[in-house]
Structure formats: C-alpha cells, structure tokens
Amino acid sequence: MNRTRPLTRAGQYLALLAYLLFLGYPLLWLVSISLKGARELASIHPSLIPRSLVWDNYRIALTDQGLLRSALNSVLTSVGATVIVIVVSVPAAYALTRFRNGARTAATLWILISQVFPTILIVIPLFLLLKSFGLLDSLPGLTVVYVVWTLPFALWMLMGYMASVPQEVEEAAAVDGAGRFRVVFSVVLPLLTPGIVATAMFAFISAWNEFFFALVLISTTEKRTLALTLAKYVGSEGQLQLGPLAAGSVLATVPSLVFFLFLQKRLSGGLLAGAVKG
Structure with missing residues (x-):
C-alpha cells in the first residue's frame, strides 16, 4: 500500500496536468494570435510564440469597435440577471424542497419543458412581449x-x-427557539453558500456569453453587448480581422476570470463556515 500510494498520486498529478494543458492550449493560442501582426498571421507555418509583439490589435479592439462600452453593457445585463436569478431561485428552491405539494411537480415539469424548446421558437414571442x-x-x-x-x-x-442540506439541522435550530426566518437566514443560507456560488457562476457566464437573444433584441449600436461587438470583426464581405478579434476575445475573458476568482474561494469555504455558524 505504501508503494502504490506515490504512484497513484503521481498518476493523478499527470492526469491533472494533461487536463490543464488541454484547457489552456487554446487560450495560449488566442493570446499568441492577439500579439501577432497581419503579416505573421498570414504565414503558412504559424508558431505559438510570436516573432515580435504587436500591441496594435489591442488598440484597435479598444478604440475602433467600442469594446469598452459593449463590455459595460454586458456587465450590467449579466450582473443584473445573476442577482435577480439568485434572489428568486433561493426562496423558491427552499419552498419546493421543504414543502412537498403539487407546486413541486408543476415546477419540475416547467423546468423540464423549458429546456426542451429550442431558442429560435421562443425568440419571436419574447420579441413581441x-x-x-x-x-x-x-x-x-x-x-x-x-x-x-x-x-x-x-x-x-x-x-x-x-x-x-439535512433537515435535522433546521429541526435542531427550531428546538432551540429559532423561527422559520431565523433558521433560513442563520442556518440554511450559510450551508447553501457553495450552491449559491455555483448557481451564480452559471447564471453570469450564461448571460455573459449569450449571443442570439442580443442579436435579435438589440439594434442600437450603443446598447450592443460584448458578443455582438466581437462579431463585428467579421466584415460585411466575410473579411476576418483575426488579430483584433483575438485581442478583443482575450479582453472579454477578463471579467469572467475576475468573477470566478472572486467567488471560487466561497465554493469550498461556504460549507465549513455554515457548519460553524449552525
């Protein structure tokens, strides 16, 4: 057993390293493309490391296409949608989980049915509404x-x-004299922190990367989201501005990374903190 443990741990580290390389390699190529000039991008044999660093792609992305304004629009819509989703879904999830009745079945059917219909079928009713x-x-x-x-x-x-979340924890708090709201806010929510963080990440990334709804529902240039602005790097005649597109894509990943780094510590710390408070 003592001999196999180091081999098992080494295999785990190798698998984790291979997975990180698999995820990070496209990002490295994206950064590399954003730092290359037009002549090097047209090369038949491209290399991962740029021959010379060209920062002009970032200047074009920030000034010529209104990237900052579009990024602000995406931040406003994504953060707003995330906050509303969490505020609505947390009490709804508690009620549907703890109070089993016909509403739970109806909500489950609503969730399943809403995921069946393709986006293109609901965009026209949403447009009219x-x-x-x-x-x-x-x-x-x-x-x-x-x-x-x-x-x-x-x-x-x-x-x-x-x-x-075990109901015994809520029952113990109720025995100590805590009311329903006190149990929810002081016991359940701290224990639910990892789930809230994971759900918030999902809601934010879904809104941040969304393209189709914004394409149909937004027509004013000043109100475009980041995904729409990045699509403008493909010209009307199909001419692709690869360097500025890569630079804009690199800049577009920064808010998502910041949002993830800000919340990821609570994924593991929330459960322990809730257990101590409970």
Missing part, C-alpha cells in the same frame, strides 16, 4: 430575457443543493 411593454432594444429588456432563460436551470441546481 418586449415590444408591447416598451422594453425592446433596451438593456433592462435583455436582462429580463436572460433571467427568464436562466432561471429554470438555476432553480433546478439549487433544488439539488437544498436537498443535500
């Missing part, structure tokens, strides 16, 4: 669409996490 409410071609309207589209799966995720 937003137009009737005066929310067409607006960031609040796009945020509402992201909430509606993300909420079913987010609720499904939180119901799974909520079911893993």
Whole structure:
C-alpha cells in the first residue's frame, strides 16, 4: 500500500496536468494570435510564440469597435440577471424542497419543458412581449430575457443543493427557539453558500456569453453587448480581422476570470463556515 500510494498520486498529478494543458492550449493560442501582426498571421507555418509583439490589435479592439462600452453593457445585463436569478431561485428552491405539494411537480415539469424548446421558437414571442411593454432594444429588456432563460436551470441546481442540506439541522435550530426566518437566514443560507456560488457562476457566464437573444433584441449600436461587438470583426464581405478579434476575445475573458476568482474561494469555504455558524 505504501508503494502504490506515490504512484497513484503521481498518476493523478499527470492526469491533472494533461487536463490543464488541454484547457489552456487554446487560450495560449488566442493570446499568441492577439500579439501577432497581419503579416505573421498570414504565414503558412504559424508558431505559438510570436516573432515580435504587436500591441496594435489591442488598440484597435479598444478604440475602433467600442469594446469598452459593449463590455459595460454586458456587465450590467449579466450582473443584473445573476442577482435577480439568485434572489428568486433561493426562496423558491427552499419552498419546493421543504414543502412537498403539487407546486413541486408543476415546477419540475416547467423546468423540464423549458429546456426542451429550442431558442429560435421562443425568440419571436419574447420579441413581441418586449415590444408591447416598451422594453425592446433596451438593456433592462435583455436582462429580463436572460433571467427568464436562466432561471429554470438555476432553480433546478439549487433544488439539488437544498436537498443535500439535512433537515435535522433546521429541526435542531427550531428546538432551540429559532423561527422559520431565523433558521433560513442563520442556518440554511450559510450551508447553501457553495450552491449559491455555483448557481451564480452559471447564471453570469450564461448571460455573459449569450449571443442570439442580443442579436435579435438589440439594434442600437450603443446598447450592443460584448458578443455582438466581437462579431463585428467579421466584415460585411466575410473579411476576418483575426488579430483584433483575438485581442478583443482575450479582453472579454477578463471579467469572467475576475468573477470566478472572486467567488471560487466561497465554493469550498461556504460549507465549513455554515457548519460553524449552525
């Protein structure tokens, strides 16, 4: 047993390293392309390491296409949709998990049915609804669409996490004299922190990377999201601006990485913190 443990651990580290290389290699190529000039990009035998660093692609991405304004629009819609999804789905998941009745079955069917229909079938009804409410071609309207589209799966995720929280903990707090709201806020929510963080990551990334709804519902240049602006690097005649596109894509990954780094510590720390508070 003592001899096989180092071999097993070495195999685990090798598998983890291979997985990291598999995930990181496309990102390395993206950064490499963003630092190459047009002549080097047209080379028949491209190399991973640029021959000379060309920062002009980042200047073009930041100035010529309005990338910063589009990034701000994406931040507003993504963060807004994430906050609304969490605020709605947390109490809904608690009610559907703890109080078993007909509403749980109806909610489960709603979640499953909402994931069956393709996006193209619901975009026309959404277009007409937003137009009737005066929310067409607006960031609040796009945020509402992201909430509606993300909420079913987010609720499904939180119901799974909520079911893993033992009811005995709530019963013990109730025996000590805590009311329902005190039990939820002081016991359940700290224990549910990893699930809330994971659901928030899912909601944010889904809204941040979404393209189709924004393409149909947004027509004003100043209200474009980041995905729409990056698509503009493909010219009307199919001419691809590869360098600025890569530079813009690199910049577009920064908010997602910051959001993930800010929340990932709570994935592992939330459960322990909740256990201590409970």
